[in-house]
Every structure is written in C-alpha cells, then in structure tokens.
Amino acid sequence: MGVLESAGFTGISGGSLDRKGRVCIPAPYRHVLAAQSPNLVYVRQALLTPSLEGFGAQVVQKFLDAQSENDPFFTAAHDTEAFALLSLSQELTIDDTGRVRLPDDFIASARLNEAVTFVGLGRKFEIWDSTGFAEVREARTAAAREQAKAREQARKP
Amino acid sequence: MGVLESAGFTGISGGSLDRKGRVCIPAPYRHVLAAQSPNLVYVRQALLTPSLEGFGAQVVQKFLDAQSENDPFFTAAHDTEAFALLSLSQELTIDDTGRVRLPDDFIASARLNEAVTFVGLGRKFEIWDSTGFAEVREARTAAAREQAKAREQARKP
DNA sequence: TTTTTGCCCATGTTATCCCATGTTCGCCCA
DNA sequence: TGGGCGAACATGGGATAACATGGGCAAAAA
DSSP states (O other), X not given: OOGGXXXXXXXEEEEEBOTTSEEEOOHHHHHHHHTTSTTEEEEEEOSSSSSXXXXXXXXXXXXXXXXXXXXXXXXHHHHHHHIIIIISEEEEEOOTTXXXXXXXXXXXXXXXXSEEEEEEEBTEEEEEEHHHHHHHHHHHHHHHHHHHHHHHHHHOO | OOGXXXXXXXXXXXXXXXXXXXXXXXXXXXXXXHTTSTTEEEEEEOSSSXXXXXXXXXXXXXXXXXXXXXXXXXXXXXXXXXXXXXXXXXXXXXXXXXXXXXXXXXXXXXXXXXXXXXXXXXXXXXXXXXXXXXXHHHHHHHHHHHHHHHHHHHHOO
C-alpha cells in the first residue's frame, strides 16, 4: 500500500464464487477501491461481452462532475450514457473479509461458474468466468502481440 | 547515485531466483525505480520473447493520464494497449532487502531457473533465464554489429 | 414460516516482514 | 599503487500477519 492506488487496477488473478454468490475481491484491488471510498465497489454487466465490470466511486464522481458542468439534463445522448453507467451499475458493499455478494442476474449474464478471473484495466476491472476467459485471453494476447510486432517492424527497416 | 537515474536502466547483471520465487532487483535499478515511486516495480510477461519486462510507475502513470483525459473509459479504443500494459503487468512491492516475489506463472512463462539475468534497456529492463539469454545475447550483439557496419557504409560510400 | 441478507468466527494457505550471514564493491590511507 | 576496512549489497531462512474461503447464526424480508 502506498502510491499504488493511483495506478489503478492491474494484473490478472483468479478467485472463486461460493454457493452463496460471494466473491472475494483481490486484496490489491480492494486497496485501490479503499482509496476512493470505504467498503464500496460499483459493478455492472459489461455491454459487449459476457463479463462484469467493477470500478470505484471516482469514476462515478467524475461522471457527475462532467454532468454538472455541461448540459444538466434533457439530452438523449446524455441520458443513454447515464443509463449505461448509473442505472446498470450496482453499488455493492465490501464486507470485512473483502467479499461482495453478486446479484444473481449479474452472475447469470456473465455466465459465472465457481472459478472466476479478475482482469485489471486501470480504472476498471473485469470479472470473467475463468473457463470463458481463457479464449478471450488468447485473443487479446494475440492482438497485443501483433501490435508489438507491428512496432518492431516500423522501427527496423 | 546521481544523475544516473535519469538515464534509466543500463547494463547487464546477474541475479538469482530463490526457492521462494524471489529475486533481488539490482541496486542500480532500484535507484531508478525509487525516483519514480517508492518500493514499486511493474513486471509483465514479454509479448514476443520468453522473458519478463520491468519498469517504473512513470510508464503506467503516463498511460493512465492519457486514458483519463480523453475519457475513453468504456470504449474499446485503447483496449489492446490497456490489456498489454495493465492486465499483463503485476504491480510488485520491493521489500526492504530489495527483493520482489515473482508470480509463479511469470516464472513459468519466462522459463526462469535459479540463475537469472537483468538487461537494462533505458525505460525498461528485462529478466531472462541466464542460460536462455546466452544465445539471445549472441544474436543481439550480432545484430548490433551489423547495424554499426551498415552505418559505416552509409557514411563512407 | 421459509428464505435471504448481512455479520461473525474458523481455518488452511500464502506472502511479507525481519533477522542473520556471506560477499562484493568502493574508498581511504599507508 | 596496493592493501585493508567499512558500507552497501545479495541471499537464506524462520516467524508473523495478511489473505481467501467455508460455514454458522441471527436479524430482516418475503
């Protein structure tokens, strides 16, 4: 713990969903979240993939700030954005063993089984079913590898 | 210690991975890292070679700043990059004897044995299995030699 | 009542802190 | 210009705290 929090969520780690629908948030993630608000995490269903997205209060706060600066309300585009961020998210409290209870419909929509995988992406993190994530990981790694190769090429000739 | 830190990671040095999966980061590297954030190093699996890459908080911070300015938080724009940099990296804390615990999957993917080699490359450094690095070193030296020759040619036609 | 939710305790595992020791490097003085 | 001497460094190992996870119990909801 230290300046770590500013760097956001990083790394990939495994966890487990117990029969009560609880998951233990990885300790490093909890430290990031704790720096934003105590015992709180926002979780929503990802829009494009069978996974969940978690983030801290800071993201919500930033959105609200932007909201008050610009058009307050009454624009359809904005409402859609607000819906995506606020309506689809649930504010979950982290108990003192570091776990949260995931709503059943979230578990269903992300197709989670007992083994889950946490994926750090800076200001947000993802929760996947471990089996399902395996191939996604392959694909993403391949894409990253291609990008890295492309850079090698660009530099050399 | 001096102005050296600003020059980034330099040189090649050996180290050892103990039975607990710990490595001692070479002191010169630690000094570079300390200038960016205290007791922190980011390590990731290299994309194109069986090795690990280490770097300081500055690299990550720079990426996150860019991310939050454009606010592409929930867009897929930088996803590949974010995955490569943030997901594949682990934030490791350096204990007060200068060591970090490398995750087992990192050790496996870089095929590390007891003897490891640190390779300074400016803003990042690499961690190789010493035996595996031997031939890579050959190849790189040869490539560097070729490049040097090519430049000679270009200058004196 | 039956079910669910939040709270608490229990436990095995893992990592982290701390102390100890050998070694190498740099520095200063003869 | 060599020793030699002290500090910084690298490495091993054991104790301790943090972590992940299962299960029980009681209050609240259905």
